[in-house]
Amino acid sequence: MTSENTLTDQAQQILIDNDRGGYTVPTAGLYPYQWNWDSAVAAFGFAQFDVERAWVELETLFQGQWADGMVPHILFHKNDPGYFPGPDVWACEGPIPSSGIIQPPIAATMARFVWEQDREMGQTRMGALYPKMLAWHNWIMRWRLHMGAVCTTHPWETGRDNAPDWDKTMARMDASDVGEYTRRDTAHVNSEDRPTKFDYDRYIKLVQLGRRLKWDQAAMMAESPFRVADPTMTFTTLRAARDLHAVGEALGKDVSQIAADIKRLEAGVSTLWNKELGGFDSRDVHSGEWAGCVSNASYLCWFAGVENPAMLARLRDVMERVPYPVPSNDPDAETFDVRRYWRGPTWAIVNMLIGLGLKDMGHEKEAQALAKKTADLIAEHGFAEYFDPFSGDAAGGGSFTWTAAVWLAWAGRD
Ligand code: GLC
Numbered sequence: 001m002t003s004e005n006t007l008t009d010q011a012q013q014i015l016i017d018n019d020r021g022g023y024t025v026p027t028a029g030l031y032p033y034q035w036n037w038d039s040a041v042a043a044f045g046f047a048q049f050d051v052e053r054a055w056v057e058l059e060t061l062f063q064g065q066w067a068d069g070m071v072p073h074i075l076f077h078k079n080d081p082g083y084f085p086g087p088d089v090w091a092c093e094g095p096i097p098s099s100g101i102i103q104p105p106i107a108a109t110m111a112r113f114v115w116e117q118d119r120e121m122g123q124t125r126m127g128a129l130y131p132k133m134l135a136w137h138n139w140i141m142r143w144r145l146h147m148g149a150v151c152t153t154h155p156w157e158t159g160r161d162n163a164p165d166w167d168k169t170m171a172r173m174d175a176s177d178v179g180e181y182t183r184r185d186t187a188h189v190n191s192e193d194r195p196t197k198f199d200y201d202r203y204i205k206l207v208q209l210g211r212r213l214k215w216d217q218a219a220m221m222a223e224s225p226f227r228v229a230d231p232t233m234t235f236t237t238l239r240a241a242r243d244l245h246a247v248g249e250a251l252g253k254d255v256s257q258i259a260a261d262i263k264r265l266e267a268g269v270s271t272l273w274n275k276e277l278g279g280f281d282s283r284d285v286h287s288g289e290w291a292g293c294v295s296n297a298s299y300l301c302w303f304a305g306v307e308n309p310a311m312l313a314r315l316r317d318v319m320e321r322v323p324y325p326v327p328s329n330d331p332d333a334e335t336f337d338v339r340r341y342w343r344g345p346t347w348a349i350v351n352m353l354i355g356l357g358l359k360d361m362g363h364e365k366e367a368q369a370l371a372k373k374t375a376d377l378i379a380e381h382g383f384a385e386y387f388d389p390f391s392g393d394a395a396g397g398g399s400f401t402w403t404a405a406v407w408l409a410w411a412g413r414d
Contacts, residue, residue, distance in 0.1 A: 045405025
């Protein structure tokens, strides 16, 4: 095991090495562009040693914002043939070539953290970013709500690409006419760690649909077979709304609309409680059916400022049973797969969001234990994309931006 000091140096170096000039890539090769929530976390990491660079990361992300307020999940700054599906497949018309979907809107929360590092220095930067973040929030409130919960229109939007949450909805989709395409992800990393072809066909099918509908939200709402209200989108949107409210107040803005939105989203959270399962779950908006999944996103309730004793009991249990929590899927679930991406592995980024929430809500002991376990995982197994929750083995890409940022901003701090 390397000393913590060296790990901090290594983490900083990863952010510097993954810097492509104003934005970071998640990791060289596998993900050669700017990803939305990765970038927000990178800003939080940079803020620990270079606040100026942290602001630039967020500003570059918002340079890709569409005229209607949407902030894309990928910005294709420079074309890279090593990634599929690239800008030509998405065919979007934003200010920077991009994908046509979003990712969990944690940028406002991370921007607030960056601001807190140096309020004076960040005053103008925050003043300029605030209306843009608000426009994105308004876009989500306008287009993505179902009974107050926030919906995803593509598994990639949640950041939990192949989570079992989408299985039932995906199984109902016909992707037989998706056509020929060449995956690039499996050329970079072990295919056992990645989503299956069945899933991938449906991911591409949904991209083709969005493209045909010119990414028009009203048309997609009417036509897309994939619309799922989910804990990731709902909890991160609620948390972002709380942060926008606080920042708006500090900047002397009228925040009454955001206050009303917070109430709507809080009501939406209760529609994700699956009583039978005893956990926050995803629900298919078209069929009304529960996914039946307790994922690591289910534990983001505290991050959103929502208390829940049953979830706390579950968390304590999983933290005792699993050496490197929090697994992205319930270890007792039939769908649990120790290495396959979001169907079992532990992700440091989600751990950080859970841990920050626990601390905010007064669960200091659990927050500290989770930070310590995440720090051990990184110290023993490196800055990997994600990890086997039982052995701790590294999986996916290496030298990963968000794992390095999580070390700097949270896990490696004490
Ligand atoms: C994968 C992950 C997603 C992440 C992206 C870049 O698609 O599922 O959450 O943002 O990679 O790291």
